[in-house]
Amino acid sequence: MSKKKVVIGMSGGVDSSVAAWMLKEQGYDVVGLFMKNWEDDDDSEYCSTRQDWIDAASVADVIGVDIEAVNFAAEYKDRVFADFLREYQAGRTPNPDVLCNAEIKFKAFLDHAMHLGADLIATGHYARVRQNGEKFELLKAVDHTKDQSYFLHRLNQSQLSRTLFPLGEIPKTEVRQIAEKLALPNAAKKDSTGICFIGERPFREFLNRYLSYKPGPMKTPDGKVVGEHVGLSFYTLGQRKGIGVGGMKAYKNPDGSSDAWYVARKDVAENTLYIVQGHDHPWLLSSTLRADQASWIASEAPSPRALSAKTRYRQADVACTLDYDAAPEGDSDFALRFMEAQWAVTPGQSVVLYDGDVCLGGGIIDSSTTS
């Protein structure tokens, strides 16, 4: 029987390098594919694409697999970056890495791999796929500290049925050990952080180039104007640094100290930014949320029941109840009620639902309430 052909996304990072090696060990016919999703223009200071390609190609050479490069910069701009800008312009805080998986890594990439004659695709994500009868399930990685299912929650049955995640079963420490044992040229490379096209560059300066912005008042909950914001798009809920009221001592604790200020609300219609003093201010806590753009891995919506959720990556799962009847306001698709109030639930971010280790899918946070 001929070997199954797997096209794996090789980013030049340690994870996808080790994943490619594992697939080869497992007997697959492995081909690496390096994607370029962002044109460098004048960004070369912050963009490591050239070095990443060199790393991916040298790893492919060491483990003995073919590799090629493909440019999805146009698709990325149309399907991910345009949405990212629209969301920021509307005062929300989007998560482009979620959309990148749904539209680029598991759509444009998948289509391209199929044209190359692949049976399956693979990435170095930390997550697992399990077949359960006719259905494919997305599970958290065994290494919960690295689990990336949050970013993969918009994948569907067709995508999951053709995907392998070789790293889902092993801890990150073992991945590093394998890279060292094989003397991979990138064994000591740092993990990438942040949104891929922004990288390490100053965020506000980057957004400035693409968005129109209008300064407006910064107010406290009682309506007092305490400053001016530079444009609502440049702030996110729960933000503490960069508000520019650090020295403001208007509200003191009984002991004379003053707590930090946080962004708590954006009123887009009034172009007003509300800030509150103290990490646990009631305006920063939500007991319910509404979400839209629901996407369910099993194709159908889960039954309303007690589940757990993450309203941001790297957050411990929180107990909640899924409810559809509570959602009909606006375009909301579902509502959640949390057992314990959640801090800085942020419109535009993904909310992802879990039943134990099984990721059920999720939606985009539309609004939240304190009551």
Ligand SMILES: Nc1ncnc2c1ncn2[C@@H]1O[C@H](COP(=O)(O)OP(=O)(O)OP(=O)(O)O)[C@@H](O)[C@H]1O
């Ligand atoms: N430029 C790229 N070309 C091809 N595949 C990519 C690229 N960027 C990411 N991927 C794939 O998506 C997976 C997850 O991407 P992410 O940016 O989260 O990388 P990571 O966890 O730092 O992994 P790595 O160490 O492989 O870069 C990677 O392991 C890889 O398979």
